[in-house]
Amino acid sequence: xxxxxxxxxxxxxLCLMNTKRPLSKRELRASIEAYREAGSAGEQVxxxxxxxxxxRDKDDLRELGLVIDVVENPLDGELGYLARRDVNRLPEIHxxxxxxxxxxxxxxxxxxxxxxxAASGALQKLRAAGSLAEExxxxxxxxxxxxPARDAAFEPLLVAARDRxxxxxDYRKSGAAQAEPRTVEPWALExxxxxxxxxxxxxxxxxxxxxxxxxxxxxxxxxxxxFSAPVPDHVGVxxxxxxxxxxxxxxxxxxxxxxxxxFPVRAKALxxxxxxxxxxxxxxxxxxxxxxxxxxxxxxPDVVVIEPAELRADVIARLRAVAGASxxxxxxxxxxxx
Numbered sequence: 001x002x003x004x005x006x007x008x009x010x011x012x013x014l015c016l017m018n019t020k021r022p023l024s025k026r027e028l029r030a031s032i033e034a035y036r037e038a039g040s041a042g043e044q045v046x047x048x049x050x051x052x053x054x055x056r057d058k059d060d061l062r063e064l065g066l067v068i069d070v071v072e073n074p075l076d077g078e079l080g081y082l083a084r085r086d087v088n089r090l091p092e093i094h095x096x097x098x099x100x101x102x103x104x105x106x107x108x109x110x111x112x113x114x115x116x117x118a119a120s121g122a123l124q125k126l127r128a129a130g131s132l133a134e135e136x137x138x139x140x141x142x143x144x145x146x147x148p149a150r151d152a153a154f155e156p157l158l159v160a161a162r163d164r165x166x167x168x169x170d171y172r173k174s175g176a177a178q179a180e181p182r183t184v185e186p187w188a189l190e191x192x193x194x195x196x197x198x199x200x201x202x203x204x205x206x207x208x209x210x211x212x213x214x215x216x217x218x219x220x221x222x223x224x225x226x227f228s229a230p231v232p233d234h235v236g237v238x239x240x241x242x243x244x245x246x247x248x249x250x251x252x253x254x255x256x257x258x259x260x261x262x263f264p265v266r267a268k269a270l271x272x273x274x275x276x277x278x279x280x281x282x283x284x285x286x287x288x289x290x291x292x293x294x295x296x297x298x299x300x301p302d303v304v305v306i307e308p309a310e311l312r313a314d315v316i317a318r319l320r321a322v323a324g325a326s327x328x329x330x331x332x333x334x335x336x337x338x
């Protein structure tokens with residue numbers, strides 16, 4: 001079985017860092033199993049192919065931050081390679097309590113992603129070096145914040161935003177029965193109110209859009225080419241989501257909420273009182289902003305919009321779309337609710 005490139009790079013780095021004198025390509029080829037076994041059908045790889053492989057590996061290690069010295073042998077002019085430990089040793093890292101907490105929280109984002117092992121290993125190394133103190137005794141914290149990243153779209157979108165690479169995915173808006181294809185230039189991701197959101201440029205709509213990752217259906221696909229829209233210096237994911245959720249809105253809506261239900265709606269309430277004609281319901285006054293209808297639809301028959309009329313109509317239309325209603329007359333407003 002061919003040896004993985006990551007293992008080959010690791011073995012090369014170890015050889016270069018653990019030698020007291022420069023090693024020639026010939027010595028490195030004889031010392032590293034991956035170089036000895038490289039080839040096809042059991043044949044040894046040619047000298048030219050080995051040289052190309054070695055040069056690529058050396059460049060990859062340098063790109064990862066390893067400082068490799070090239071030393072010429074004064075006797076025969078042969079080049080030797082080594083990575084001096086004093087040059088490649090990281091400086092001491094000192095973190096205050098707030099920096100350490102932020103780093104631990106950032107590492108926790110990868111709890112459910114592919115880099116969970118790498119993040120955990122990095123924290124262990126920092127603790128071993130004394131940069132992250134282990135809490136013990138009376139100072140031990142029993143409750144720790146968690147920022148989960150369970151959405152399958154999280155990792156490919158994070159990588160695409162980092163690399164400035166457009167993506168395509170199918171997105172189901174709240175209350176919609178079917179997902180729609182979207183082509184997006186991803187700018188930034190942010191965790192807010194228990195959900196991950198992506199902000200970026202929607203090419204199909206030629207405008208800035210925010211997408212909730214849990215509503216992305218299927219696989220995120222990479223697209224070729226560069227960004228067509230400039231990336232702003234500050235991407236206000238949270239501010240955009242808050243605006244569409246109605247935070248800071250000057251208008252208000254009145255809704256009925258079934259007792260012991262729709263607690264996220266209750267949390268937004270400016271006022272609340274028992275419904276005068278029904279003991280099973282409460283009447284709430286909540287901020288009315290963009291996207292409120294999409295939020296209310298999620299609670300189905302536990303929420304009924306009283307006013308304004310346009311919000312009530314929007315909610316009913318969304319519920320009918322989900323239910324697959326064929327006409328506005330197929331279901332009365334009282335049956336649909338919100």
